[in-house]
Amino acid sequence: MSHSDIIPLHSTSQSDIDEIENLINASVQSGPATVLPARPPSPPRIPVSSSPFIPSNLQPPPLLPKPTPVAAAPPPPPPPRSSGNGQGIAAAGFGSPPNTLTEPVWDTVKRDLSRIVSNLKLVVFPNPYREDPGKALRDWDLWGPFFFIVFLGLTLSWSASVKKSEVFAVAFALLAAGAVILTLNVLLLGGHIIFFQSLSLLGYCLFPLDVGALICMLKDNVIVKVIVVCVTLAWSSWAAYPFMSTAVNPRRKALALYPVLLMYVSVGFLIIAID
Amino acid sequence: MDESYANLPTSHLLGSVPAVISEEKKTSSYEVPEANLQLFPPNNGVGGTPGYQTLGSSSEGVEQQSTNNWKGVFNISSYTQYFNVDTDDVLNRLRSSLYPINGDFFSKIEANPDLYGLIWIATTLVFVIASLGNCATYLMEKRSGTSSTSWSFDVSYLNLAASAIYGYAVVVPLGFYFLLQYLGSNASLVRFWCMWGYSLFIFILSSLLLVIPFEFIRWTIIIIAGAASASFVAMNLRSHIEGNDLMMVPVAAFVLQMGLALFIKMWFFA
Numbered sequence: 001m002s003h004s005d006i007i008p009l010h011s012t013s014q015s016d017i018d019e020i021e022n023l024i025n026a027s028v029q030s031g032p033a034t035v036l037p038a039r040p041p042s043p044p045r046i047p048v049s050s051s052p053f054i055p056s057n058l059q060p061p062p063l064l065p066k067p068t069p070v071a072a073a074p075p076p077p078p079p080p081r082s083s084g085n086g087q088g089i090a091a092a093g094f095g096s097p098p099n100t101l102t103e104p105v106w107d108t109v110k111r112d113l114s115r116i117v118s119n120l121k122l123v124v125f126p127n128p129y130r131e132d133p134g135k136a137l138r139d140w141d142l143w144g145p146f147f148f149i150v151f152l153g154l155t156l157s158w159s160a161s162v163k164k165s166e167v168f169a170v171a172f173a174l175l176a177a178g179a180v181i182l183t184l185n186v187l188l189l190g191g192h193i194i195f196f197q198s199l200s201l202l203g204y205c206l207f208p209l210d211v212g213a214l215i216c217m218l219k220d221n222v223i224v225k226v227i228v229v230c231v232t233l234a235w236s237s238w239a240a241y242p243f244m245s246t247a248v249n250p251r252r253k254a255l256a257l258y259p260v261l262l263m264y265v266s267v268g269f270l271i272i273a274i275d
Numbered sequence: 276m277d278e279s280y281a282n283l284p285t286s287h288l289l290g291s292v293p294a295v296i297s298e299e300k301k302t303s304s305y306e307v308p309e310a311n312l313q314l315f316p317p318n319n320g321v322g323g324t325p326g327y328q329t330l331g332s333s334s335e336g337v338e339q340q341s342t343n344n345w346k347g348v349f350n351i352s353s354y355t356q357y358f359n360v361d362t363d364d365v366l367n368r369l370r371s372s373l374y375p376i377n378g379d380f381f382s383k384i385e386a387n388p389d390l391y392g393l394i395w396i397a398t399t400l401v402f403v404i405a406s407l408g409n410c411a412t413y414l415m416e417k418r419s420g421t422s423s424t425s426w427s428f429d430v431s432y433l434n435l436a437a438s439a440i441y442g443y444a445v446v447v448p449l450g451f452y453f454l455l456q457y458l459g460s461n462a463s464l465v466r467f468w469c470m471w472g473y474s475l476f477i478f479i480l481s482s483l484l485l486v487i488p489f490e491f492i493r494w495t496i497i498i499i500a501g502a503a504s505a506s507f508v509a510m511n512l513r514s515h516i517e518g519n520d521l522m523m524v525p526v527a528a529f530v531l532q533m534g535l536a537l538f539i540k541m542w543f544f545a
Contacts, residue, residue, distance in 0.1 A: 160428070160430075162427050163429075163431075166430050166431070167430050170430050170434075188357075188358040188391075189355075189391075190358070252361055255361075255391060258395065259395060262398065265402075266402045273406070273409060273428040274428050
């Protein structure tokens with residue numbers, strides 16, 4: 001198949017359709033569950049034509065075995081995936097292939113979910129043998145924080161009896177703007193953090209409060225709510241503490257940690273008070 | 276064509292980059308005698324032109340400053356000069372804001388005014404009056420015997436508190452700055468913001484006491500707190516513009532601060 005409307009940017013670049021053909025041929029030749037044949041690393045290319053190529057539709061014909069997707073060895077490209085594949089390829093830059101275009105959607109989703117779960121385990125759960133809590137979350141992503149913030153907003157909105165949409169708006173704005181402002185606060189105090197990594201971490205530390213909000217929504221007793229919120233608040237703060245405190249000069253540690261505490265206490269208060 | 280791809284900025288895409296920001300290198304390579312704390316927004320060229328080395332001649336610096344004026348506004352490292360405080364400094368300033376008579380706050384912050392106090396004391400105050408205001412109405416309703424199921428958490432308290440406190444804390448010092456500039460006395464906007472920010476601290480403490488559901492106690496507390504905070508502001512202003520015969524300015528500041536105190540009482544702890 002030759003596509004005269006697509007201009008190859010490099011002599012070794014292929015169009016997506018050709019790549020699929022090669023995969024099919026390779027899998028037919030060498031049978032299922034084998035490593036794909038090596039080919040010269042395709043340099044990052046910008047698709048010139050808006051290709052109507054949708055990964056989920058391009059399963060090979062049913063009589064051929066499905067080409068196995070390559071294990072996700074390189075660091076996964078940043079979200080959002082569907083529109084960012086071009087940039088993802090540009091970022092990876094090295095040869096092992098942009099097969100994220102051809103893999104089924106379930107694999108993509110599964111990879112993202114497993115990354116969220118592994119980040120969660122790293123950040124939130126107690127692990128006294130953590131090698132360096134300050135460098136946690138090398139593999140940051142923003143999907144996890146997004147889910148947690150929206151879930152918390154929805155839970156609070158559901159528990160509220162009046163002004164539901166305003167409650168959601170307040171919770172969402174408080175958490176999202178709060179994460180940004182907390183990160184800026186650390187940067188302004190002369191600390192060293194990566195902006196998005198910090199956003200990601202503060203989002204993951206909301207997980208205990210999510211659990212607490214869910215429990216409070218189901219059980220409407222004030223005493224239980226206070227206890228649950230106190231426990232989950234302590235847990236969230238404990239999770240966020242090592243990251244924030246190592247990011248700044250030790251003489252300014254309290255200045256960096258106080259706003260984190262303030263934000264979590266205000267969210268905790270919202271959880272208790274909304275009924 | 277593929278040579279250009281080597282220069283794509285990818286450091287923000289990978290997650291495994293060590294946590295060092297290159298902005299710090301820029302600030303260390305730029306030699307400035309001292310940061311210009313009189314002016315706000317910052318218009319030194321820190322971070323504006325990467326790799327720019329000043330030769331120390333002031334005329335060149337002035338030209339460079341005027342062209343780099345807007346580049347400095349959007350770069351975080353040019354604002355770090357306003358947050359150059361340690362925990363001990365902040366605690367000292369908070370403690371000194373509780374003494375309404377001294378009037379020496381400006382001399383304490385002369386060298387190093389900070390906006391950290393303004394931002395976080397204002398934010399804490401917003402949260403405290405919104406949440407404790409809700410608690411207060413709940414307690415009043417429970418005490419007055421009506422069925423407490425009619426009470427529900429009012430989220431609009433947060434909106435109102437945020438608009439009022441942030442608006443007051445930003446606009447009032449700005450207004451006084453322009454007023455004093457117009458009247459000829461020199462003033463520094465950053466120091467005004469710093470002082471007004473720390474003057475709000477006493478309201479946080481008094482809000483904790485305002486939950487008590489007895490009208491007489493509430494009025495007493497708010498009048499005492501308002502008077503303390505207002506006299507703090509007024510005394511400091513008076514000592515700052517010493518020598519000039521402008522008595523109306525501290526009095527106006529006193530009145531405004533009392534107005535804020537009464538507003539807090541009437542809207543949130545009614």
